[in-house]
Amino acid sequence: MHPAVQAVLTIVIGLGACIGYFWASNQLLDRVIFPARGANIARNIRRASMIRPWLFLFPAMFALGLYLAWPVLATLWLSLTDRDQGGAFVGLANYAQMSQDPKFWEAIRNNLLWLVVVPAASTAFGLLAAQLTDRIGWGNIAKSLIFMPMAISFVGASVIWKLVYDFRPVGQEQIGILNAIWTGLGGEPQTWLTMAPWNSFFLMAVLIWIQTGFAMVILSAALRGIPEETVEAAIVDGASPLQIFFRIKVPQIRSTIVVVWTTITLVVLKIFDIVLAMTNGQWETQVLANYMYDKMFRAFDWGVGSAAAMVIMLLVLPILVWNVVNVRRETR
Amino acid sequence: MATLKLTDVGKTYGGTIEVLRHINLDIKAGELIVFVGPSGCGKSTLLRMIAGLERITAGTLEIGGQVVNDVPPAQRGIAMVFQSYALYPHMTVRDNMAFALQIAKKSKPEIDTAVERAAKMLQLTPYLDRLPKALSGGQRQRVAIGRAIVRDPSVFLFDEPLSNLDAALRVATRIEIAQLKEQMPDRTMIYVTHDQVEAMTLASRIVVLANRGIAQVGSPLDLYERPNSEFVAQFIGSPAMNLVPGRITATGPRTTVTLEDGGSALSDVPSTEADMGLLVNVGLRPEDCMITEGQGVFTGTVALTEALGEVTLLHFEPQGEAPAFIAKLPGIHRNLRGRQVTLACDPDKVHLFHDGGSLLYR
Amino acid sequence: MATLKLTDVGKTYGGTIEVLRHINLDIKAGELIVFVGPSGCGKSTLLRMIAGLERITAGTLEIGGQVVNDVPPAQRGIAMVFQSYALYPHMTVRDNMAFALQIAKKSKPEIDTAVERAAKMLQLTPYLDRLPKALSGGQRQRVAIGRAIVRDPSVFLFDEPLSNLDAALRVATRIEIAQLKEQMPDRTMIYVTHDQVEAMTLASRIVVLANRGIAQVGSPLDLYERPNSEFVAQFIGSPAMNLVPGRITATGPRTTVTLEDGGSALSDVPSTEADMGLLVNVGLRPEDCMITEGQGVFTGTVALTEALGEVTLLHFEPQGEAPAFIAKLPGIHRNLRGRQVTLACDPDKVHLFHDGGSLLYR
């Protein structure tokens, strides 16, 4: 079979099966199990509507459970056992071992730094870009260009930025633009990616570069949602553009800023590809996700690797709680 | 104390869309001017040009005798109250009112005094530390007004300030604005609305905008009693004035018009010989009609009655092309439905229009 | 054809927040019932319970003699028109109207006929293939109604269907609904509004909801002329009825009340000896007042006049704790401001209330 035909066929079958499930299961419920007719109509309908949510949720819950929740539990279990001892339960030994590892603390330190810097900078730049591009004629083009990095894979982004940070010894022509500018200003060429602690920031720049577009798009939508009149009122009140921005606009989109911040935080927690491709955690740039990968696939230390994964999961707890609270409030 | 003078003011959007042209208007200090007009006629645009929120593309605007075309809004000595209130949602009532003064770098005690005074005037003192979202619509509106008062401007601009309020609140707030005006007799106010009642009750003069220009300027009762065009006549008053086509059959200090359906109307509008035979529209306000057994101006079949308690609206079946005729009778009238009724009208309340507009007063 | 019967119906949200209780109501087939009441009193909730969109937590609801507490909305034979129209934005007008029939698996020709008929009735035929966003507010409202008509339900439910329309459209659409009702005399309609005029003009009976229950049920004029409580009295009519405290000083077929400020009012309300000396509130509708030179019911200083053209509102300076008194006089009255005026009233239009509510009719 021609691969193209095969591709189309697989696509059709895959989708068909999916749609088929929802259609058939609902038909079954409404027609066969609890038909909406006859004497028990009211009771049947009520029962059907008690079951239906689970019908709708089942595939998603199943996939989530199987593909994410179960591995997480398995990982939790792994983090409490030692494979070299045949999978014996060792309690928190792996965590203890991890806490002995200075690399782990370095990863924690860096991760916290990432958690502060990247969401903050992406949001700030996004806000700036949103505010500025909203006011000019070619703003949409500018927006597209700033958003573009979102479409580039982390690996691609790493390639791009390696070129930016490229280093050549003194005397050779620099091909990395950063060094070219730096030497142009009279500096010695620098090996940016090894300059701890600054190198972490150079890595963060990559993620900021990617995420700013995301922040910008959402914040610009939020900015547009601000009632024009409040801005005009401020103008009449005599506020300068800066005062308007900081005292009128920013406070009004605070909730959106929080959402953007959270989303980027989630991305940061998982960040791995950039560090792996650019420094592999050397020169004090280790982060948790890469530490985990290192432990799992390089050092074959599943116990510690899993423990590291659990720490990542733990860091998201505050966001989790915040969301529960939010949904509760929303449904009430 | 500020007078306003608009000379040949015009507004063109994007170089091609002309929204207003040749607006000439003199506003004396202390007046309360109301702009009315159909939706989209440029009321808000004109107000915003006065505020400085919209660039003036033709003519000059003077405030207090000084041309301010290029003066930024904050320096014009104006304050504006927006239709949507435009309160800063993240600031307390106090901060909302204090904002302009803070921007102007006024001292703290000075600000506090001004805010307290305005709050007291508007009975907002208990709410000073609330956020706008914890206020009712009417209270929000008062905050918006308070914010204007605090700045102590010489000109107040209101853009449909009451349109977001429900009926009861609207009445109450309208009265508050009227009282406010009385407390500040030397402040000029310009007020945009499309609500009849507001315009009639508040204005010292009403400016009717239509068709990119000013249709008529005058005191509320002037406009009600002496509209200078069919447009103004139908625009002021609700339900709108009925227009019935006819032909002048007798002239003199009083004019007689013979209507198409055979009735005839006598009007206090004077006419000359030359008007004889002229095709005119006879204007009758619904509230000026009375049921008569004898000869009337208009005869028709009642299609529908609406009893509003104190008054009853009679909707007549439209005849041919003519628009529906409506009469408003005081009191409660039952069982008129389907009956043929003849209506009469005081001659001094019969208006005559010629050529789609100009009034036949000479 | 459907009668509705609500027996002791109640609604409690989340087990604790009681919104409605002991609602008893009999609705005959073909009636047009209007629910009115202050915002948040549960009008929408009651309507939605009838529609089946909210669970009934107490009592029973019968439609056409059958208890329908547990019947899902679609099987109750009702159709609902929402305040926000709730048109399906992604479907054309035709599809919007056809949706319910398609769901019910009606045949194509059947659907087409029904849709065309409804569209014709509502003059929507030219717009059948447009999307809702390409329609004006009034047209959208008509589509929403058309959607209800197509289903040919025995009960129509309207939840503030006109509140999103502007004043002129509101009047026009209101009349259309009235005409619609006439074309379908056997369909029951329930209509929620907070607009006085709508309630008065449309209803065959008005249900005033207040304080979690029904305050009064009656025809519009009943409620206007014979409110059974201060609440209903003040709720129906605009501006609201004035209440002046006094004491009964003469009883009989007519009752005399001596007012606090010294005036006295004669009312057609009969009273008995036992009522002698009773503290009552005298209710006077603003539109029932006339200026009198002689002895009147009420005397006060005019704080403000509002000339509305056909009528003039007189606002009197409040005296002590009493709420402001308003009178509505026909015609134009100038220069009354600041003058002391005495008002009189027809005895048969003087209402008497006792104990914050109950009317003194026996």
Place this chain on the structure above:
Amino acid sequence: QMVFTPGEGDFNWQSYEEFAAEHDLSGETVNIFGPWRGDDQALVESVLAYFAEATGANVSYASSETYEQQIVIDAEAGSPPNIAILPQPGLIADLVSKGFVEPLGEETADWLRENYAAGDSWVSLGSFPGPEGDSQLYAFPYKIDVKSLVWYVPENFEDAGYEVPETLEDLKTLTETMAEEGETPWCIGLGSGGATGWPATDWVEDLMLRVQPPEVYDQWVSNEIAFDDPRVIEAIEEFGWFARNDAFVAGGAGAVATTDFRESPNGLFASPPQCYLHHQASFIPTFFPEGTELGLDADFFYMPAYEGRDLGKPVLGAGTLAFITKDSPGARAFIEFLQTPIAHEIWMAQSGFLTPFKGANADTYGSEPLRKQGEILLDATTFRFDGSDLMPGAVGAGSFWTGMVDYVGGASAEDVAAEIQRSWDANK
């Protein structure tokens, strides 16, 4: 697409015919997973084509950027290829100990002992303790790189009047001379993305073999002597003599850690030359400027040993080892195929392939330099496999790399070594 027509040239076609006669795997698929991608993939596939042709088997070769992780995941998850080929003995040892690899049998071990130069060292290289703890041959060495090479541009040497050094003492003198003349002797680049640091480990291992006897090297690699043993530190500092002297390396010592190893040889070819010497394994010509002709534009010499220490001519090398991760007749046949001369000669005749297989015809080497390298390999008195590949992954592909980066960055050899030892302890 068989690149050389059977029957033509110096190839040992007879071995091919015999192999073909003995095996018929028609219809069977043999999955092979290896580290070669890009141009190398074309080369390995050219060899596999003969295997496929001879046996009729359907051979599918795959590789991936993250092949080390990939093979672990596949083995763990239970869907490994038939044959895996990896350059890291340490990783293979891990897989063996978890029972994912099939032993090759004593027969194969004997064959290696007999037919590979310094056969015993190859057998021990491919032998690992299995899940039960008993050591046997699991992996078959195939395709070897020589690492003890120093690359230079002969004409630059001529222009400057330098001579190829014969001893390590001479090499150090040459280095100093160059520096005195204002030239920069060495190009050293450790950069390699996530693997940054590994070229330094080659340096240290190579020097280790030149300052200590091979036994010490073995003890070091197996951690029988600690990483921070003075003998190890001596080797590290030996490397430091070259790499930590600003006058000796292009760009100064600070540039060493970040210059990409792929770009560092470019200095040899720059005008004016940025350096004259470059220590790197036999694969590096891939990264020379386009059109560079080996032997003419660039050449190499054996990284000499100390005359004074009398440790012979030690050679450091690396290479890939093939092993069976899913047993099948095809897998077994493939290991047998690797024992035929033709399996070596086909690749030898192209590029980048060295073999210690004595039965392969050295005349088939595709170029003079290759032949010279093959000679170094065959002549070695001592051959040792790249130590970092033998160490546990966490050390050999982790702390050793990073430690070396820290070292060229200025950390003391003692501290670095102690740190590496700690990570080794942590992984025991």
Place this chain on the structure above:
Amino acid sequence: MDNIAGRKPALTWVVHLSVVVLVALWLLPTLGLLVSSFRTADQISNSGWWSAFSAQERQAPAIRLEGEEQQQGATYVIEGTLFPATDTTLTAWGTSSRAPQAYEPGQSVDLDDGWQLVVDDRGLFRLSAPQSFEGERLPRVFTTATTPPEFTLQNYGNVLSGSTSGAGVGQAFLNTLTVSIPATVIPILVAAFAAYALAWMEFPGRALLVAAVVGLLVVPLQLALIPLLQLHNDIGIGKGYLGVWLAHTGFGLPLAIYLLRNYMVGLPKDIIENARVDGATDFQVFVKIVLPLSFPALASFAIFQFLWTWNDLLVALVFLGTDDDRLVLTARLVNLMGSRGGQWEILATSAFVSIAVPLMVFFAMQKYLVRGLLAGSVK
């Protein structure tokens, strides 16, 4: 806003300028790669990409003379040019690495053995000797020359149809589509149902489920690889498209549900209730009302998921395998870079080849993206 009276035009310029700077900053890295992908390996490693647009003078690496020998009387001559392709101007040359700028253009120089060499300013050389060059090593020439800008499509040629990739890229393209399209649509479908249930159906535990979804947003997928592949092997799916789809579905679901639920919650309640009154079942409400109305959110998630599956390497490698005929584009391109890492020109070019489709998708669907995100997160 631009109509405010008395606003300083200078301010507008500041805004424009700031945006230009910002855009330049964001564009620069990608631009560098784009330009590099049109340069040769030598150019990339010898000069910054920004200098690609201008002629530049530099000392080039040595060029070895080559050419056909001709006998002219007693002398043997080789003539040719040092710069066959480009329009290069030579300013100095030399034959020793120690003195690369020793001679002027056109200067005739005596080398050893009676050889004579002339190089002119266009790079034309003439090497003459009294005896044949046969078997002799020809000299190298060091040049200092000004080369004009030069671009090449060679890299793209190599990547798209080079010997090692060949038809593979086309096949990989198809494979990637086979992976991405169902891996985009299936999670959307599944997530849409779940999101509807979480947004509009009443059942106990709803808030907790939503929270769980948020929690799963952060699961690092690396830790799920082995257990899942094991599972696939155990239940017989093995490595294949079904496996990748399921894996992508699992990994993409949390974001999909989160985004779609946030959007659907914002749909007007009235419309859904009206449909219920009209007699629609939940399934009909979902299919006929909610799904069409959620189109912007669906589209925006589709973009995200598509970008993610398109750019993904890890999941495809693990769940689809590394067989040549099933390699996805990213894997294929990464492989192109060779076993020991790549060269800039291949790196740059393959990065651009892989970016091309996502960028096209992005620009085509951008409108929905913005709308969907807006509705999903701003409330």
